[in-house]
Amino acid sequence: MIRKTLVINGVTRNLVLDKDETLATVLREHLLLTGCKIGCGEGHCGACNVIMNGKVTKSCIYKMSRVPDNAEITTIEGVGTLSDMHPLQVAWMAHGCAQCGFCTPGFIISAKVLLENNPSPTREEVRDWFNKQRNLCRCTGYKPLIDAVMDAAAVLRGEMTKEDLVFKPTGDSIKGTKYIRPSAAQKVTGTWDFDPGEGLPRQHQEHRHQRSRKDARRREGHHLQGHPGCRRHQPDQRPRHAAQAQQDRRL
Ligand code: FES
Ligand code: FES
Incomplete structure (x- = not known):
């Protein structure tokens, strides 16, 4: 002993x-x-x-x-507390860097040391560092992890705030990140001011079912102009009334 x-x-x-x-x-x-x-x-x-x-x-x-x-x-x-998280922790949640989450503590620890020694790393340097520290993740494919480190570095340099990392619905526009659900960081930092009782914010209700632009146009009642499989809707192939066609010719 x-x-x-x-x-x-x-x-x-x-x-x-x-x-x-x-x-x-x-x-x-x-x-x-x-x-x-x-x-x-x-x-x-x-x-x-x-x-x-x-x-x-x-x-x-x-x-x-x-x-x-x-x-x-x-x-x-x-590394950080619940009421004052480290920017890396906020960025990790904002970028959805944890699926099973098993690798997360090791990655954040490695990233913290990197940013202490190199406040402005390039994406390549971040990748190399994780490689050198042998950090492995089975779930996320690494890209969000690099994104998170780059954002956390920007926060630590004072170029953005932790609040900028998390989604904020403001009126009809989406500011901040691209994520539509309140993250754990938002819940903890209180930056998700949307009332969950009302369902998704309006802009998300609009977009929720629009899987593609085609879907959106169909929903709005637009014809699929120019769509090769939809001859009926090609404007110049629609059957026209003879009088209308004559008027068109005059114009
Ligand atoms: S558990 Fe230590 S390096 Fe894998
Ligand atoms: S989130 Fe599952 S191993 Fe990285």
């Missing part, structure tokens, strides 16, 4: 541990910080990433005997 003093999410902890235990096990099972996930358990997926002394660390393969005394460790529980 060994004794360690660690500063975890700003709180000093005195721990007595088995030296062969991993940091992930200690965080999850001793301290109940279960935001740190164990996916592969072999250092390949980044789900267990935490920040240790400013560096991204794979806690699933990091033995406690290697953890320096007084190490400063940040887990996802130490």
Whole structure:
């Protein structure tokens, strides 16, 4: 057994541990910080990433005997609070970056370190960073994750606010992001001022059933002019009354 003093999410902890235990096990099972996930358990997926002394660390393969005394460790529980979320957390929700959500803490931890060291990364640099940190996501296809990091970086640089990241229905126009449902971030930050009892906002009620422009035109009573499969509606092929045709010719 060994004794360690660690500063975890700003709180000093005195721990007595088995030296062969991993940091992930200690965080999850001793301290109940279960935001740190164990996916592969072999250092390949980044789900267990935490920040240790400013560096991204794979806690699933990091033995406690290697953890320096007084190490400063940040887990996802130490990144923002419910009432004051980190821009990365808001962006993650606004961009729909979590499906199963298992990878999310590891990605946000990695992204946080990236933005601390490089406040204006390019999309390519973000991709490279996630690649380097071996962050894997089975669900989202990575694009929304990169979008979220770029937006969070803009917030941290002061170019936009966290509120700009979330959808705001204003009159008949849609401002902010492209998302039509109140996100968890909106619920938490209180920026979703729409009354859920009324159903969707009006602009969404209009668009909800319009799967295509063709549908929309049909609904509005427009003919499908120019549609090759709809000869009946070709304007110059409609049967005309002879008098009308004569008048057309005069014009
Ligand atoms: S669980 Fe640690 S890298 Fe996969
Ligand atoms: S959201 Fe499921 S693995 Fe990333």
